[in-house]
Amino acid sequence: MNYRDTRDASRQVSFKTAVLQGMDPVTGGLYIPSEIPALSASFLFRNTPPSFRDIAFEAAKPFVAGEIPDSELMAIIADAYPFTAPVSPIDPTTYVLELFHGPTCAFKDFGARFMARMMAYFNKGEDKMLHILVATSGDTGSAVGSAFHNVPGIDVTILYPAGKISLIQEKQLSTFDGNVRAISVAGTFDDCQKLVKTAFTDETLRAKLRLSSANSINISRLLPQSFYYIYGSLLIRERCRYDCKIDNPSLIVTVPSGNFGNLTSGLMAKQMGAPIRGFIAATNSNRTIPDWLSDGDYRARPSVSTLSNAMDVGAPSNYERLSALYSLDEARRLIAGYWLDDEGTMKAVRSCHDRTGYIIDPHGAVAWRAWDDIRSGAMKSLLDGTTVPAGKPGLCGTAATAPEWAQDCADKKCVGMILETAHPAKFGETVKKATGRDPTLPERLERVLSLPDRSIPMDADYDQFKDWLLENLE
Numbered sequence: 001m002n003y004r005d006t007r008d009a010s011r012q013v014s015f016k017t018a019v020l021q022g023m024d025p026v027t028g029g030l031y032i033p034s035e036i037p038a039l040s041a042s043f044l045f046r047n048t049p050p051s052f053r054d055i056a057f058e059a060a061k062p063f064v065a066g067e068i069p070d071s072e073l074m075a076i077i078a079d080a081y082p083f084t085a086p087v088s089p090i091d092p093t094t095y096v097l098e099l100f101h102g103p104t105c106a107f108k109d110f111g112a113r114f115m116a117r118m119m120a121y122f123n124k125g126e127d128k129m130l131h132i133l134v135a136t137s138g139d140t141g142s143a144v145g146s147a148f149h150n151v152p153g154i155d156v157t158i159l160y161p162a163g164k165i166s167l168i169q170e171k172q173l174s175t176f177d178g179n180v181r182a183i184s185v186a187g188t189f190d191d192c193q194k195l196v197k198t199a200f201t202d203e204t205l206r207a208k209l210r211l212s213s214a215n216s217i218n219i220s221r222l223l224p225q226s227f228y229y230i231y232g233s234l235l236i237r238e239r240c241r242y243d244c245k246i247d248n249p250s251l252i253v254t255v256p257s258g259n260f261g262n263l264t265s266g267l268m269a270k271q272m273g274a275p276i277r278g279f280i281a282a283t284n285s286n287r288t289i290p291d292w293l294s295d296g297d298y299r300a301r302p303s304v305s306t307l308s309n310a311m312d313v314g315a316p317s318n319y320e321r322l323s324a325l326y327s328l329d330e331a332r333r334l335i336a337g338y339w340l341d342d343e344g345t346m347k348a349v350r351s352c353h354d355r356t357g358y359i360i361d362p363h364g365a366v367a368w369r370a371w372d373d374i375r376s377g378a379m380k381s382l383l384d385g386t387t388v389p390a391g392k393p394g395l396c397g398t399a400a401t402a403p404e405w406a407q408d409c410a411d412k413k414c415v416g417m418i419l420e421t422a423h424p425a426k427f428g429e430t431v432k433k434a435t436g437r438d439p440t441l442p443e444r445l446e447r448v449l450s451l452p453d454r455s456i457p458m459d460a461d462y463d464q465f466k467d468w469l470l471e472n473l474e
Helices: 015-021 052-064 070-080 108-123 140-148 167-174 189-200 225-243 261-272 288-295 319-325 328-334 342-356 362-383 406-410 424-435 443-450 462-473
Strands: 003-005 031-033 087-091 094-098 130-135 154-161 180-186 210-213 250-256 278-283 335-339 414-420 456-459
Touching: 003 015, 015 108, 015 210, 031 319, 052 070, 052 225, 070 108, 087 225, 087 342, 094 225, 094 362, 108 130, 108 140, 108 154, 108 225, 130 140, 130 189, 140 154, 140 167, 140 180, 154 167, 154 189, 154 462, 167 180, 167 424, 167 443, 180 189, 189 210, 189 462, 225 250, 225 261, 225 414, 250 261, 250 362, 250 406, 261 278, 261 319, 278 288, 278 362, 288 319, 288 328, 288 335, 328 335, 335 362, 342 362, 342 424, 362 406, 362 414, 362 424, 456 462
Parallel strands: 094 414, 130 154, 130 210, 154 180, 180 456, 250 278, 250 414, 278 335
Antiparallel strands: 003 031, 087 094
16 A cells, blocks of 8 residues: 655655655655555454454555564464553443553553664664654653654654643653663654654755654554544444443544544544444644634634643644545534633543442543533533533534534534543543542652653753754664
8 A cells, every 4th residue: 555645645655664764754744555455344244243353454454564474473463462451341331442541651652662663664774874853742652662662663752741740751752772762852742743753854964864753743643542442432333232321332533632543543443344423633732623613713822821731732743644544524514612611621531430439530530521421411402502601612514514423412412432541540630639539650650750860851942852863863
């Protein structure tokens, strides 16, 4: 399969090139598959739902066809995924897909571990180091660092915004050694992302260093995230017939969204055959995409800091993929936009715990509140002509821009899958303040708290960043 440039469809490359380059070095565009093949119904809807690894193998095969033998692909998947994504029902029509059971307790482990093994596979035999540059607003960096730690022939430089991520998240980033290091940037995530993107299009830098990306810019981080959408939707399809009395319900997936790679993966999973009817893009005050869905105007803006910091993205990279894969009207038919401020986020953590007993992190809480509002009357009100006042949190848009599944939701014919993207212990202070309870701290998180800080402070200045790269990596 070929992968095309979002900015110039005539520029097409192999999977290997897309993985190792990260983005097109000439145009700065991102790579997307030239086609998204569907999985067979006989595989998806057999009597016993397929395992996570079986789904990963079957879903990945067409995207790497001709470049990675099946036996090697299965070995990569088995090595990448010694964990899975459990589904927890928390009320008769709500399921939480728990994506925090990997080594760094965040959903980014699913993509980062697959990507690291793909890059290691394609990098075999190279005599020049491959340098991974990655910007993170929270969990990407630690997942990437963990996935690539001690991988021969590859090193990783992680940029994160100083003081704008949680203590545990920062400790997970700043304590790496060996072939992984972290740069603490005096700025926002958008500043970090700009530094990385500028480096990729700097011809003089690329002439001296082999560069690639490892956040959702890279297609090999994006593709494997589709695996858990397929897996979760099949499990819910199988069991919801016993949990609720809705005949053939529509499954709506609520995605905590920042850089919008995760949502893009979900849309791809739907095209591949996952039994998903639609999506809710749930964001914090950085509501660039919900505003685009609402009024059709994409307005990148400086990010603002929130309690759900991994979603603090004002200029999401994957808007470029979304708009390359879908027209505005097509996106609107599938996706509802919703946003929540910090006050609403705290209330959502509390209400989820009080009503269901489930302890959820601030990102999952935004998704919970979005789903709960929409199923409980917000979508019906929108269809009836009542809209949320401008500048106020809630469901975005009008009856004219409502998704094609809106009436099913208004008629209470939907069930929901919420993506819980990080372990609540990563945000223990916020969770305790909201619920009065300390979330249990996994041993793998507790361990990093005692490690020394090795981060490198830096201004959000490209010349300074470039000089550092050349001095330390060349």
